[in-house]
Amino acid sequence: MGTKIANDVEINPVPAIEKGISEEEDMNVMKYLRGEAANLEVLQDKKLKGQLALREDLYGKSAKAAAKAEKWLMPSEGGYLEAEGIERTWNIKQETIAREVDLLGSRNQYDIILPDLGPYTLDFTPSGRYMTVAGRKGHMAIVDMKNMNLIKEFQVRETVRDVVFLHNEMFFAAAQKKYTYIYDRNGTELHCLKEHGAALKLQFLNKHFLLASINKFGQLHYQDVTTGEMVGNFRTGLGRSNVMQVNPFNSVVAVGHSGGTISMWKPTSSAPLVKMLCHHGPVTALAFHSNGHLMATAGMDRKIKLWDLRKFEVLQTLPGHTKTMNFSQKGLLATATGSFVQILRDFSGSQNYSRYMSHSIAKGYQIQKLAFRPYEDVLGIGHSMGWSSILIPGSGEPNFDSWVANPFETSKQRKEREVHSLLDKLPPETIMLNPTKIGSVKPTRKKEKPAKQEIEAELEGAVEAAKKASFKKKTKGRSKPSKVAKKKKEAVYKAKKPFLEQEAKGEGLSKKKRKNIEEENQLPRSLQRFARKRQAN
Amino acid sequence: MKVKVISRSTDEFTRERSQDLQRVFRNFDPNLRSQEKAVEYVRALNAAKLDKIFARPFIGAMDGHIDAVSCMAKNPSHLKGIFSGSMDGDIRLWDLASRRTVCQFSGHQGAVRGLTVSTDGRVLVSCGTDSTVRLWNVPVSSIMESNDSSNNSAKPLAVYVWKHAFWAVDHQWDGDLFATAGAQVDIWDHNRSQPVNSFEWGKDTAISVRFNPGEPNILATSASDRSITIFDLRLASPARKIIMRTKTNSIAWNPMEPMNFTAANEDCNCYSYDSRKLDEARCVHKDHVSAVMDIDYSPTGREFVTGSYDRTVRIFQYNGGHSREVYHTKRMQRVFCVKFSCDASYVISGSDDTNLRLWKAKASEQLGVLLPRERKKHEYLEAVKNRYKHLPEVKRIVRHRHLPRAIYKAASLRRIMSEAERKKEERRRAHSAPGSIPKEALRKRRIIEEVE
Numbered sequence A: 001m002g003t004k005i006a007n008d009v010e011i012n013p014v015p016a017i018e019k020g021i022s023e024e025e026d027m028n029v030m031k032y033l034r035g036e037a038a039n040l041e042v043l044q045d046k047k048l049k050g051q052l053a054l055r056e057d058l059y060g061k062s063a064k065a066a067a068k069a070e071k072w073l074m075p076s077e078g079g080y081l082e083a084e085g086i087e088r089t090w091n092i093k094q095e096t097i098a099r100e101v102d103l104l105g106s107r108n109q110y111d112i113i114l115p116d117l118g119p120y121t122l123d124f125t126p127s128g129r130y131m132t133v134a135g136r137k138g139h140m141a142i143v144d145m146k147n148m149n150l151i152k153e154f155q156v157r158e159t160v161r162d163v164v165f166l167h168n169e170m171f172f173a174a175a176q177k178k179y180t181y182i183y184d185r186n187g188t189e190l191h192c193l194k195e196h197g198a199a200l201k202l203q204f205l206n207k208h209f210l211l212a213s214i215n216k217f218g219q220l221h222y223q224d225v226t227t228g229e230m231v232g233n234f235r236t237g238l239g240r241s242n243v244m245q246v247n248p249f250n251s252v253v254a255v256g257h258s259g260g261t262i263s264m265w266k267p268t269s270s271a272p273l274v275k276m277l278c279h280h281g282p283v284t285a286l287a288f289h290s291n292g293h294l295m296a297t298a299g300m301d302r303k304i305k306l307w308d309l310r311k312f313e314v315l316q317t318l319p320g321h322t323k324t325m326n327f328s329q330k331g332l333l334a335t336a337t338g339s340f341v342q343i344l345r346d347f348s349g350s351q352n353y354s355r356y357m358s359h360s361i362a363k364g365y366q367i368q369k370l371a372f373r374p375y376e377d378v379l380g381i382g383h384s385m386g387w388s389s390i391l392i393p394g395s396g397e398p399n400f401d402s403w404v405a406n407p408f409e410t411s412k413q414r415k416e417r418e419v420h421s422l423l424d425k426l427p428p429e430t431i432m433l434n435p436t437k438i439g440s441v442k443p444t445r446k447k448e449k450p451a452k453q454e455i456e457a458e459l460e461g462a463v464e465a466a467k468k469a470s471f472k473k474k475t476k477g478r479s480k481p482s483k484v485a486k487k488k489k490e491a492v493y494k495a496k497k498p499f500l501e502q503e504a505k506g507e508g509l510s511k512k513k514r515k516n517i518e519e520e521n522q523l524p525r526s527l528q529r530f531a532r533k534r535q536a537n
Numbered sequence B: 001m002k003v004k005v006i007s008r009s010t011d012e013f014t015r016e017r018s019q020d021l022q023r024v025f026r027n028f029d030p031n032l033r034s035q036e037k038a039v040e041y042v043r044a045l046n047a048a049k050l051d052k053i054f055a056r057p058f059i060g061a062m063d064g065h066i067d068a069v070s071c072m073a074k075n076p077s078h079l080k081g082i083f084s085g086s087m088d089g090d091i092r093l094w095d096l097a098s099r100r101t102v103c104q105f106s107g108h109q110g111a112v113r114g115l116t117v118s119t120d121g122r123v124l125v126s127c128g129t130d131s132t133v134r135l136w137n138v139p140v141s142s143i144m145e146s147n148d149s150s151n152n153s154a155k156p157l158a159v160y161v162w163k164h165a166f167w168a169v170d171h172q173w174d175g176d177l178f179a180t181a182g183a184q185v186d187i188w189d190h191n192r193s194q195p196v197n198s199f200e201w202g203k204d205t206a207i208s209v210r211f212n213p214g215e216p217n218i219l220a221t222s223a224s225d226r227s228i229t230i231f232d233l234r235l236a237s238p239a240r241k242i243i244m245r246t247k248t249n250s251i252a253w254n255p256m257e258p259m260n261f262t263a264a265n266e267d268c269n270c271y272s273y274d275s276r277k278l279d280e281a282r283c284v285h286k287d288h289v290s291a292v293m294d295i296d297y298s299p300t301g302r303e304f305v306t307g308s309y310d311r312t313v314r315i316f317q318y319n320g321g322h323s324r325e326v327y328h329t330k331r332m333q334r335v336f337c338v339k340f341s342c343d344a345s346y347v348i349s350g351s352d353d354t355n356l357r358l359w360k361a362k363a364s365e366q367l368g369v370l371l372p373r374e375r376k377k378h379e380y381l382e383a384v385k386n387r388y389k390h391l392p393e394v395k396r397i398v399r400h401r402h403l404p405r406a407i408y409k410a411a412s413l414r415r416i417m418s419e420a421e422r423k424k425e426e427r428r429r430a431h432s433a434p435g436s437i438p439k440e441a442l443r444k445r446r447i448i449e450e451v452e
Helices: A002-011 A016-026 A046-073 A094-100 A411-423 A452-468 A481-522 A525-530 B036-053 B141-146 B372-387 B392-399 B405-430
Strands: A080-082 A110-113 A120-124 A130-135 A139-144 A149-155 A160-165 A171-176 A180-184 A189-193 A199-205 A210-215 A219-224 A230-235 A243-246 A253-256 A261-265 A274-277 A283-288 A294-299 A303-308 A313-319 A324-327 A333-337 A340-346 A353-360 A367-373 A378-383 A386-391 B002-004 B058-063 B069-074 B081-086 B091-095 B100-105 B112-117 B123-128 B132-137 B156-161 B168-171 B177-181 B185-189 B197-199 B206-211 B218-223 B227-232 B240-244 B248-253 B260-265 B269-274 B283-286 B292-297 B303-308 B313-317 B323-327 B335-340 B346-351 B355-360 B447-451
Touching: A094 A386, A120 A160, A120 A367, A120 A386, A130 A160, A139 A160, A160 A199, A171 A199, A199 A243, A210 A243, A243 A283, A253 A283, A261 A283, A294 A324, A294 A333, A324 A367, A333 A367, A340 A367, A340 A378, A452 A481, B036 B372, B036 B392, B069 B112, B069 B335, B069 B346, B069 B355, B081 B112, B081 B123, B112 B177, B123 B168, B177 B206, B177 B218, B206 B248, B218 B248, B260 B292, B269 B292, B303 B335, B303 B346, B313 B346
Parallel strands: A283 A324, B112 B168, B168 B206, B248 B292, B292 B335
Antiparallel strands: A080 B002, A110 A386, A120 A130, A120 A378, A130 A139, A139 A149, A160 A171, A171 A180, A180 A189, A199 A210, A210 A219, A219 A230, A243 A253, A253 A261, A261 A274, A283 A294, A294 A303, A303 A313, A324 A333, A333 A340, A340 A353, A367 A378, A378 A386, B058 B355, B069 B081, B081 B091, B091 B100, B112 B123, B123 B132, B132 B156, B168 B177, B177 B185, B185 B197, B206 B218, B218 B227, B227 B240, B240 B447, B248 B260, B260 B269, B269 B283, B292 B303, B303 B313, B313 B323, B335 B346, B346 B355
16 A cells, blocks of 8 residues: 555645655554464455454554554654764763753762662662662662652661562562562561572562562472462472573563573473573573563673574674673663673664663672663662662653553552552463464364384383283182183283274275275286276265 | 753643643553453453343333233334233233333234334234224323323224234335235225235235335235245235245344345244345254244344243344343243334343343343443453453353253253254265265255245
8 A cells, every 4th residue: 555655646746635645654554563464365254254354454454543643642752872973872971971961861860879788689660660679788678760759768687689569669579588578668568478488589470460489499489469379389400590580571481590591481380481501601691672582691601692582593692791681671781790881782673782882880889780760761770889870861662651651650540550450460371482372273283193113112012011910819719820811811902902903994995905906907908997996976 | 972861851741730630641562561462361251251240131021911912013203112912902002111001902802913003103003813903093202201100091093804813913114004914915004994905825824924124015924834925015916935844933124134034933943034035044043942933123133032932032143143142031931022122222022921021132231321431441341352252261151141941951952853863964975875965054955945
């Protein structure tokens, strides 16, 4: 349709009204189509064809409407950083950016120094409004990022290894020395989750309300936080792992092991979905892109690899050490080692990542965790002397959707959203590698006939089993050796019988065929057409 | 160096005064939403369950008759009223909102067999086994509303006596004539005491008659010789006739596609025909376990309601197979007549136990005025349920209906019998010369012949 309109534009002078239609080509309709249209030519059933054609038409219309809304109705534009002249984007320092940017933007750049309380790890709510930080020595805090308000801070006086928000800012979970705890926004301890034990890393699956944890023995626990039941406990079997991430596209949990393998898990199976050997040494960091196709892994072999998750192939290998990695909403990858942060970006959308920006925090500070703040151009850094935040233009999604995540949420909206998301809570069975398969038709599996060897093997197995079967010892002369031997012979014959029957059936057909061929060969050539033919159709 | 960072000012994104609505911003990017299909599936499952929770189709019963209800008629110009005639000659006009009798028309000596209302809604025509056709004045709406507590009695406008008992009556949709079915099919005018015209084909009684909604001169009748005949008033002789294997109890024309009609048959099925091509049924609607007594189309033309001798009322789709809905009550006995209300929201059934019952056409529909937000939510839930209704969990819930034990057993018995017949047919075909036993569709099988 696009080309047809383009041709018209060439031939006739386009009136002003119709010019709006030719701008359709600028709209990104493919993004909203969610896959390819079905091939309706192969359908024989006219009624079904008509119904499906109508539906495909409707999908096309809704995709066009969404593309139009994207083009004309979005309130904000994204951030950007362009270098001029001889300077390069990775040479630009944060101070220069802070000088050029407006007041609201420069407020997002700060360092908080808390020297005694251990390396800090942090987590953001999906709307980017609230942040929770936890220092290793037991200091926990929740901060409202919009006003830079400290909502609550408290000390638990024991080691805290990881902290995550649950479904909203009212609750968060902390992996402490012996057990995992769930706290309220006011610092009240709500639950002590003993089944998780001493977890190393925690992750929360938003749509399923599942809290996943991995401990130093490599045991993975899934717990439903609405009902409190343990949905799955699995032993990964691959040793100690302290790298765990959730793939936001399909909610599978990926665990990185010290053997260089990454295993992906779902709560309903005790065997991993995928096990892939990624690195020559232990895996040190893992990150997922929000579109579900891209995964970044880093190992002790000084390599950062970018994987395509559809084909499980390496797209790109970059050199470097990393302790932590994170993807932003717009696809920027932040990596950190020691006190140096590097941000990589694919400039042309071709999945080819190169240096975009870099930043060194004060020498001697060890970076523990990186997290991009959703819907803002901000990267949060948790390090051994507190936490910082730096500006990364172009990393956040400028336009949020109020029904998905609203940074300006009121308490009433938050309560409504909680109820709606509980009503839409997904059962753990819906977690799969390709979530678009739900509702699609399973392809029919053709049953293959077992090969001759297999049949023989099965026959032998059955005969062995029959021979091994022991008979009950009977009294009064009923278990004489002769009688027992007869019984055993009968049992072996019984076990063989089905196989013999099948053979007989199979041979019967070929016998007929053989007979026909024999007959044909016996007759002279001129009479071969009178050989007994099969029944005419 | 050019640099810009996202900075949102609170004023732009929050409301100014507390009396304003909250601001809503949309971004339809699929990357912001993961696992959409799983969420839709959960919503479909919940919608199916909610549907079942809110499914309360029975609204009320209207009692007053002292004998079985044999026929009903809708008033095309007044939505709230319905006429019903019973086996003892009593005709009543009911107000559906209050479920009370507004007016009683007494006069028939025997059973009232047919009721119909004229096009302008002023004249009620009734016929019965006492060989009379009576015309009554329908009381005007204002009088009906003010006097709805007292039982009014009306005198007939005219009484025409004829030679034979009548079985059914129907009025033209756009004219002044009405037709009665008995030993012959007679065409009457309001003012004449004798039929204007008479049609006969064969020696058997006609048991039901229906005028076509689109073409005022065409009518379909069914007779006790298992035939369905289509007459044209402008011709002297009947136009078309098909003979089936079993008798047709009632016929209804599709108001939106006037060339199609559906026949309610004694063999528990309903057959939809295209009147231009009568050699093959368009589709067969199978779900009842006993003879189908009456049938009526919804004004949308997309579904129809049937009442059967097996004490259930079923709602079918116009182009489909199995019934969408089945209504039954312990107190409802053999259903003799059904009507779909003119706004397609209600179904009225008249049965052997002297009651008329009012049901909702969509069992879980919320009656009354819906807010736009409620309506949108219902539409969304309906759409998402339809998208996933083929998945096993959702299908199990959507399909589930409670049936009385007798009907359940009868249905499984019928299934076993038809399976057995089918298997025997297959074996006969497999053991005979290929092509000697042709496969015949059910749509054709039940028709013996078409006579021109």
